[in-house]
Amino acid sequence: MTANNKLVEVKDLKKYYPVTAGLLARRLGEVKAVDGVSLDIHEGETLGLVGESGCGKSTLGRTLVRLEEPTAGRIVFRGRDISHLDREGLKGLRREIQMVFQDPQASLDPRMRVGDTIGEALLIHGMKDEGERERRIEELLMRVGLEPGHAERYPHEFSGGQKQRIGIARALAVNPKLIVADEPVSALDVSIQAQILNLLADLKAEFGLSYLFIAHDLSVIRYISDRIAVMYLGKIVELAPRDHIFDHPLHPYTEALLSAVPVPNPHIKRERIILQGDVPSPVNPPSGCRFHTRCPKAVEDSPKIEPPLIEWEPGHWVACHRFRK
Numbered sequence: 001m002t003a004n005n006k007l008v009e010v011k012d013l014k015k016y017y018p019v020t021a022g023l024l025a026r027r028l029g030e031v032k033a034v035d036g037v038s039l040d041i042h043e044g045e046t047l048g049l050v051g052e053s054g055c056g057k058s059t060l061g062r063t064l065v066r067l068e069e070p071t072a073g074r075i076v077f078r079g080r081d082i083s084h085l086d087r088e089g090l091k092g093l094r095r096e097i098q099m100v101f102q103d104p105q106a107s108l109d110p111r112m113r114v115g116d117t118i119g120e121a122l123l124i125h126g127m128k129d130e131g132e133r134e135r136r137i138e139e140l141l142m143r144v145g146l147e148p149g150h151a152e153r154y155p156h157e158f159s160g161g162q163k164q165r166i167g168i169a170r171a172l173a174v175n176p177k178l179i180v181a182d183e184p185v186s187a188l189d190v191s192i193q194a195q196i197l198n199l200l201a202d203l204k205a206e207f208g209l210s211y212l213f214i215a216h217d218l219s220v221i222r223y224i225s226d227r228i229a230v231m232y233l234g235k236i237v238e239l240a241p242r243d244h245i246f247d248h249p250l251h252p253y254t255e256a257l258l259s260a261v262p263v264p265n266p267h268i269k270r271e272r273i274i275l276q277g278d279v280p281s282p283v284n285p286p287s288g289c290r291f292h293t294r295c296p297k298a299v300e301d302s303p304k305i306e307p308p309l310i311e312w313e314p315g316h317w318v319a320c321h322r323f324r325k
């Protein structure tokens, strides 16, 4: 299912935001939202990205689609370095990488008819013939479970789930290779979430897509992902095929996240691990392993040395002093 062709290679990626104060915008420091992330996205896979709120998931996603300029590091897409691009380069990239946002309401222009929103994407990418555009808009609307006549309507006439379908149609319009979906179902009723997840899964097969799928909800991540990356305070702490993460987590942070999820099998008892303290600030992350301040299994080196992300078992990566080669 998951061929090991690398669609995206991310190397030591960093995205820092300045923290400023006062009229003169005195620079007080930096928010290290993404602080040295390396990972690959394989052709045809869904890579799930999970972690607590504020750990840098959206920033990583936005930097990957190049809505943000990286502070350091490299993003290689289909063999091409896309870390820094000019306007033309970015425009070309939009044809290959698209984003679906969490809040379908905010991501659609309320004054634009749905057909125009989708048509705009087609026009920007060179589909000049109006009749051809109209046919393609109708086709896309039907493919995401809406009706051709919906093209004439405005976003406020749709439910949350329908708006997300429109967001997906807009992303699909340019025939992208990769879609970064940033919590695409978090804002929806639970009953609607499964429909949208199923739609995304069907589209992936049909259009030969790959996804970076961001969520904080582990049951959503489990349902949709081929592999899963776990993020903590700007870093990837564990990355493995889905079943490895759920059946055999290595990192204490992953264990804690999983312990909060109900287990369907009543014979398996999982102890709930309550993490101590709050998530530290990404302006001044803890020394060494940045999870050490909350880690129930910290060792002597944890506050002193930053553990590298290593391949502990084939395909199973972890950054923790308890797993050292």
Ligand code: ADP
Pocket: 017, 018, 031, 032, 033, 051, 052, 053, 054, 055, 056, 057, 058, 059, 060, 282
């Ligand atoms: P997540 O999506 O995992 O909740 P984010 O990527 O949104 O996390 O945020 C990571 C950190 O970066 C947070 O501390 C957030 O406040 C900060 N941050 C995100 N975007 C900006 C920005 N444009 N300017 C300054 N800080 C930001």
Ligand code: MG
Pocket: 057, 058, 059
């Ligand atoms: Mg986010």
